[in-house]
Amino acid sequence: MLCLGIEGTAEKTGIGIVDDKGNILSSIGKSLIPSTGGIHPREAAEHHSKHIPELLKEAFEEAGVEAKDIDLVAFSQGPGLGPALRTVATAARTIALTLGIPIVGVNHCIGHIEIGRLTTGAEDPVSLYVSGGNTQVIAFEENRYRVFGETLDIAIGNMLDQFSREVGMGHPGGPKVEELAEKSSNYIRLPYTVKGMDLAFSGLLTAALRKYETGAELEDLCYSLQETAFSMLVEVTERALAHTKKREVLLCGGVAVNKRLRTMLEKMCDGHYAKFFMPPPEYCGDNGAMIAWLGQLTYKYKGPDRIEDTTIIQRYRTDQVDIPWMEETKE
Ligand code: ATP
Numbered sequence: 218m219l220c221l222g223i224e225g226t227a228e229k230t231g232i233g234i235v236d237d238k239g240n241i242l243s244s245i246g247k248s249l250i251p252s253t254g255g256i257h258p259r260e261a262a263e264h265h266s267k268h269i270p271e272l273l274k275e276a277f278e279e280a281g282v283e284a285k286d287i288d289l290v291a292f293s294q295g296p297g298l299g300p301a302l303r304t305v306a307t308a309a310r311t312i313a314l315t316l317g318i319p320i321v322g323v324n325h326c327i328g329h330i331e332i333g334r335l336t337t338g339a340e341d342p343v344s345l346y347v348s349g350g351n352t353q354v355i356a357f358e359e360n361r362y363r364v365f366g367e368t369l370d371i372a373i374g375n376m377l378d379q380f381s382r383e384v385g386m387g388h389p390g391g392p393k394v395e396e397l398a399e400k401s402s403n404y405i406r407l408p409y410t411v412k413g414m415d416l417a418f419s420g421l422l423t424a425a426l427r428k429y430e431t432g433a434e435l436e437d438l439c440y441s442l443q444e445t446a447f448s449m450l451v452e453v454t455e456r457a458l459a460h461t462k463k464r465e466v467l468l469c470g471g472v473a474v475n476k477r478l479r480t481m482l483e484k485m486c487d488g489h490y491a492k493f494f495m496p497p498p499e500y501c502g503d504n505g506a507m508i509a510w511l512g513q514l515t516y517k518y519k520g521p522d523r524i525e526d527t528t529i530i531q532r533y534r535t536d537q538v539d540i541p542w543m544e545e546t547k548e
């Protein structure tokens with residue numbers, strides 16, 4: 218049984234085709250790269266509607282299938298930018314009604330975790346989900362993925378992107394900050410904000426920008442920004458690990474490709490005899506395969522959505538969704 222997944226919560230349009238055994242037949246995507254500034258919700262929506270048709274064609278070609286072979290369509294129902302989500306939901310409904318196949322709307326954040334479990338073999342991890350729009354420490358408990366800690370203001374990726382834009386390095390900032398950080402080992406003191414298992418990044422951003430304006434070296438700032446922010450992330454993950462007594466850590470989301478973050482988390486895991494997992498880079502950031510795979514799980518355990526229930530959920534919380542398949546895996 219084949220599921221076609223459409224992702225489009227922000228600037229990346231992703232299409233994936235995954236079978237019910239978890240084989241990824243295709244996963245392709247296209248990102249909107251703004252020439253100046255950040256991502257405008259309307260521009261993201263236009264990007265999706267412009268590229269979904271050609272990406273669909275490419276996805277079918279890559280998988281060696283035709284539209285008539287698709288049995289189920291899944292789409293990212295939230296959380297995300299309203300206009301972007303609506304465009305993707307409309308495309309998914311059109312496909313479902315045209316092909317006469319069932320449809321399921323899925324939670325984007327859970328998509329990151331489930332593609333992480335699928336591609337790494339992690340069974341019941343503490344997940345550190347770090348991206349442009351989200352920063353959460355998540356673990357399964359009592360039928361749901363519970364959020365043990367999260368950012369109280371902006372997401373880690375957003376912080377790196379804003380810093381990069383303000384200092385003139387462009388978007389996305391994560392890879393640029395990482396590259397420059399590798400050239401320095403001179404730590405400049407920056408605010409470290411952890412409250413229990415929650416964290417905050419906007420004070421750190423402001424302080425780093427102020428140091429830049431007063432003449433600090435960019436390389437030193439990139440290094441210090443990473444060391445501070447990543448230490449915060451490692452601390453809250455360590456706390457969640459100790460609290461839940463789980464034995465695995467899964468790093469996911471677009472910021473997960475950062476080598477320094479990975480090294481720091483791996484070291485922490487070694488100290489706790491916990492196994493560290495990270496999906497292949499192409500499945501760290503937003504992708505259609507994660508939506509297709511979560512679509513398969515959702516359909517198998519809960520059946521299809523009624524078309525009238527496929528409206529978008531802009532502030533869709535990770536812990537709003539029942540996860541019946543986890544109990545089965547654990548038995
Ligand atoms: P979400 O909707 O889950 O919040 P997103 O729209 O932010 O996702 P992702 O592809 O998951 O999309 O993540 C993009 C983020 O990852 C951007 O903020 C980008 O700067 C960051 N990023 C990408 N590469 C790196 C890197 N090497 N180091 C740090 N951050 C990175």
Ligand code: FE2
Nearest residue numbers: 348470502503
């Ligand atoms: Fe994402």
